[in-house]
Amino acid sequence: MSSVNPMIRLLQTRRSVAPPALGAPGPGAAELEAMLGIGARVPDHGKLAPWRFLVFEGDARLRAGEYISAAFLADNPGAGDERAAIERNRLALAPVVIGVVSRAAPHVKIPEWEQVLSAGAVCQNLVIAANAMGYGASWLTQWYSYDRRVTDALGVLAHEKMAGFVHIGTPAALPADRTRPVLADLITRF
Numbered sequence: 001m002s003s004v005n006p007m008i009r010l011l012q013t014r015r016s017v018a019p020p021a022l023g024a025p026g027p028g029a030a031e032l033e034a035m036l037g038i039g040a041r042v043p044d045h046g047k048l049a050p051w052r053f054l055v056f057e058g059d060a061r062l063r064a065g066e067y068i069s070a071a072f073l074a075d076n077p078g079a080g081d082e083r084a085a086i087e088r089n090r091l092a093l094a095p096v097v098i099g100v101v102s103r104a105a106p107h108v109k110i111p112e113w114e115q116v117l118s119a120g121a122v123c124q125n126l127v128i129a130a131n132a133m134g135y136g137a138s139w140l141t142q143w144y145s146y147d148r149r150v151t152d153a154l155g156v157l158a159h160e161k162m163a164g165f166v167h168i169g170t171p172a173a174l175p176a177d178r179t180r181p182v183l184a185d186l187i188t189r190f
């Protein structure tokens with residue numbers, strides 16, 4: 001093969017960009033709609049769509065940050081203003097943040113673990129779509145992803161769980177390629 005398929009090259013070189021390194025501009029409405037459509041094109045046994053999206057742009061990122069900061073301060077009342085501001089700005093570092101909510105539920109044929117994996121695949125598709133469109137992205141599952149005070153405030157229902165938040169923006173610079181595990185050490189052949 002004389003040339004490498006562009007998709008293969010993208011997958012070989014893809015890497016996460018930390019949210020503080022993601023600036024404006026973020027994806028526009030049409031790009032965001034395309035990303036969400038690509039995010040939804042994942043393996044989904046039974047076509048259940050066991051996930052949904054929470055899209056944070058503009059001031060909505062700071063409003064959501066108020067819930068994150070309030071939950072943090074409730075557990076850490078002695079934390080200073082600087083640390084509270086860090087928590088308040090968690091979703092404001094990148095121009096667009098997409099929360100992926102797993103709606104995995106008991107089903108007669110499809111195990112819940114398959115539904116959870118489908119939500120994880122949505123996050124990965126979003127990261128790859130953002131990279132393919134020239135944006136940087138990170139998929140994060142930090143403490144606020146599973147804190148019920150935060151998720152309740154964001155409208156995540158009691159039976160739902162966050163699969164994580166995908167932060168998307170224009171990277172200030174791509175991070176250096178990190179050393180990866182030796183592939184041969186990860187393979188068991190039968």
